[in-house]
Amino acid sequence: MTIKNNEFNHVSFLWDDKKAAEMEGNEVDLLIYRSNILGADLRITNYGGGNTSCKTYEADPLSKETVEVMWVKGSGGDIGTLKKAGLAGLYVDKLRALKGIYRGIxxxxxxxxxxxxxxxxxxSKAPSIDxxxxxxxxxxxxxxxHPDAAIAIAASKDGEKITQELxxxxxxxxxxxxxxxxxxxxLKQALDENPGIRGIMLGGHGLFTWGDTSFECYINSLEVIETASAYLEENYGKNRPVFGGTKVSSLPAEQRASQAALLAPVLRGLASSEKKMVGTFADTEVVLQFINSHDLGKLAPMGTSCPDHFLRTKISPLVLDIPADTDLSDPNALKADLEKEFQAYRERYAEYYEKHKHPNSPGMRDPNPVIIxxxxxxxxxxxxxxxxxRVASEFYINAINVMRGAEAVSSYVSLPLQEAFDIEYWLLEEAKLQRMPKEKPLSRRIALITGSAGGIGKGIAEKFIQEGACVVVTDINADRLAETEAEMMKKYGKDVFLGVTLDVTDPKSLQNAMQAICLKYGGIDIIVNNAGISISKAFEDHTDQDWNKLxxxxxKGQFEVxxxxxxxxxxxxxxGDILNIVSKNALVAGPKNVAYGTAKAAQLHMSRLMAAELGPEKIRVNVVNPDAVIENSNIWEGGWAENRAKAYGIEVKELPAYYANRTLLKESVKTSDIADAAFAFVSGMLDKTTGNMLNVDGGLAPAFPR
Structure with a gap:
């Protein structure tokens, strides 16, 4: 089957002749380009799945003779983001010579x-098993x-026959x-026995295709996948309804989001019985089609077929036995029943491990479900x-697509459990896990930071991201938030931060923010109350509006968040941790600052009261008291700087030096200083500390706690 470039309906044709022409003659660059555009389409391959290669002739650095070299994606990489550093370059003749010492399977x-x-x-990157x-x-x-369409055929009972005929x-x-x-x-034997073929289907696993040039290889891959996809589409619902038809009706989209956000923290807590986990929620059309179907009870326990799938999703999911419209006004009311479901899953997983383990198998890993x-x-x-x-979610959706296609053209066949176990607990896979870098201090933790599109809040957000946390950046100013989101996307990528417009005085805005957090990450671990405003006026000049706003x-914002x-x-x-960013003004009486100082004192004392009440829940409440942090801060706006300068009898331009010189250390306080203090409280170093405060003010004797 030959398809013109504009006739692909099931995959994306992304080849750009102009870009490719710039790489002409450099086969490795063309390999990387092809890999990246293949990996950009999840219908073609999964994240981290599959591998690509090319062979070139190079000068041997020792003999100076021309030798054939194979460049192939190294272990643990992803073709969608592949760079040369992710390739392994190997001598082809030496690889093929290994046949002479191979002792058998x-x-x-x-x-x-x-x-x-x-x-x-x-x-080179470490060479992979492939x-x-x-x-x-x-x-x-x-x-x-590993295209879903090809694996659907490869994982069907009649896969070999379909491949031959199609x-x-x-x-x-x-x-x-x-x-x-x-x-x-x-693979070499299959090629020798079938000269002139354009590819090989691996039963239950994936697809091999090739070409004399990078472009020919790319087109060959797309054409084969397009053919498989079109064949499946022709057969969906042809002989029977997809997945046997609908058994359960979906809730409307808004209600699904609400229910998912309410239950996610309970599920996260149960799934984190051994180590804390971060969540993802998906309710795409194909997910709903599968989970609402008559065939769910048959197919879900069978598990996935492709090794790339179940290495990330576990062999099978946990299916909740609760109605979709269950009243979740008190999600904890379901915890006892959910704990029983989780415990039953853990016991099944332990049984699977004990039944299939070998004398040298690694110890059993976390028995909690990955997919629910x-x-x-x-x-x-x-x-x-x-x-x-997120990738586990994407992989299970790939597995759903595979089951959907296999059932449409034949019947789905999963891997035998022993085969699945031997891959999941493969010693080589275990060695790969052991080589993973040490987790950062805030890994597995989710932090909400109010007022964090700039100034202190942004400094804390960036520090927490750098230390491994997922961070929710919020601000009342949507434009400022959008600028910060764009900056963080460029610096850190989409997974580790979420931007949410939040007005801490608006209950609906807060409810929407908490729902967005639970849908994105499954819950929360750290709450940093940083949103603030400063109004500097003489006592008699303060208005009711000023007082109420502060x-x-x-x-109230600190209380409600x-x-x-x-x-x-x-x-x-x-x-968990609640960290309140207060001020030295909570401790020091300053001029023309009565409403601000009173509010800050209330924040400080509320923190003590919260710490006293929440301690039995292992929720720590601590305070950082900054002073005069004006770097990238809104504090200069709205006349505050002018009023403070007037209060001290100086000009606005003299404020930074004035603030530094009044400290014992004669130092200006920066956002990074506050971020470091915030990190100290939540990093694990101070897990036995609650109801405490840390002044970060350069040393102000009037603010010494006493």
Whole structure:
């Protein structure tokens, strides 16, 4: 089947001739370009899944002779974001020579270490287990992809027959086998037995395609996937309703979001019984079609087929047995029943481990579910960080697509449990996990910071992100927030932050913010009350409006944000932190500052009261008292600077020096200083500290606690 560039309906044709022309003659650059545009379409391959390669001729650095080198995606990379540093460059002749010392399939794992003896490029990424699958095929450019449409055929009972008929013998079939050296030999055998083919289908696993140029390889891959996708589309609902038809009706979209946000913290708490997890929620059309179907009870327990899927999702999900429209005015009322469902899942997982483990298997990993399905509402996933939970969600959606396609054209076949276990607890996979970098201090934690589009709040947000947290950046100023979102997207990516417009004096705005947080991350761990305003006037000049505005934003805002956050913290049941950014003015009586100082004193004392009450819940409440932090702050606006300068009998331009010189250290206080203090309270170093305060003011004797 040959398809013109503009006739792809099921995949995205992204090749740009102009960009490719700039790389002409550089096959490695063309490989990276092809990889990136393939990885940009999740219908073509999953995040981190599949691998691509090319073969070039290079000068050997020692002999100066021309040698053939294979450049292939290294271990743990993602083709969508692949760069040269993510490639392994290996001598082709040395890789192929390994056949001479291969001792058989039971000794496969020992071959992986030998790949390092074949490295040409000393800056190479560690070669992956799939390296020989590319080495033994003679083609210059090769793609190994995991498109849902191809896997649906590969994971169906009649997959081999369908492959033969659909591509008229142009795609060979290799039955399921764990990736490795022996599978590479089988691919070469399939090619030798079927000369002239354009690709190979791996049973239950994925697709190999190739070409003489990067473009020919790209087009070949797209054409094969397009053919598979069109074939499935023709058959959806042809013989029976998709997934057997609808059993449960979905709630309307707004109600789904509301229910999911209310239950997410309870689920997060239960899923975090061993280690704290971060969540993701999805209720796309295909998710709802699956979780609401008659076939859910049959297909969900079967588990996924592709190793890339279940390595991230566990072999099967937890399906909640609660009505979609359950009253969640008190989500904790469901906790006892949900705990029973979670415990039953943990016991099934432990049974799976005990039944299939080997004498040298790694110890059992966290037995909690990664994927949780709630019929009528959607899909939750929980993992160590946002990217991992998002990717797990995407992979399970890929698995749904596979089951949907397989059931449309045949019947779905999952991997035997022993095969699944042998991959999940593969010693090579365990070694990869052990090589993962140490987690940062705030990993697995979610922080809400009010008033954080600039100044102190932004400084805290960036510090927390850098220390591993997922951060919710909020501000009442939508334009300022949008600028900060764009900046953070560029610096940190989409997973580790969420921007939410929030007016801390508006209950509806607060409710919407908390819902957005729970839908994005599944809950919350740290609440930083930083939103503020300053009005500097003489006592007799203060108006009721001034007084109410200060007390509403600073005092009532702190109270209501904390109260909403505590509700979530209690549902999760693993404690948390509330950090209130107050001021030295809570301790010091200054001129022309009566309403601001009173509000700050109220914030400080409220913090003590909250600490006293929330301690039994392991919720710590602490205070940072800054002074004169005017870096990138709104504090200069609205006449504040002019009024403070007037109060001290100086000019506005003299304020920064005035503030620095009145301190014991003669230092200006910066946003980073406040961020460091905030981090100290929530980093784990001060877990036994609550009801405390830390002055970060350069040293002001009148503000010494006493």
């Amino acid at each position: 039971e000794f496969e794992d020992e071959m992986v270490g030998l790949f390092n003896h074949c490295i040409y490029d000393l800056d 390296t020989p699958l590319h080495a033994f095929l003679p083609f210059k450019h090769i793609d190994h992809l 591509w008229k013998g142009q795609i060979a079939w290799v039955p399921w086998q764990r990736p490795g050296f022996d599978l590479g030999l089988q 399905l709630w019929p009528g509402v959607g899909l939750f996933s929980f993992a160590k960080d946002k990217q991992t939970s 007390l509403d934003i600073l005092v 904390s109260q909403a956050g505590v509700s979530i913290l209690k549902q999760q049941a693993f404690g």
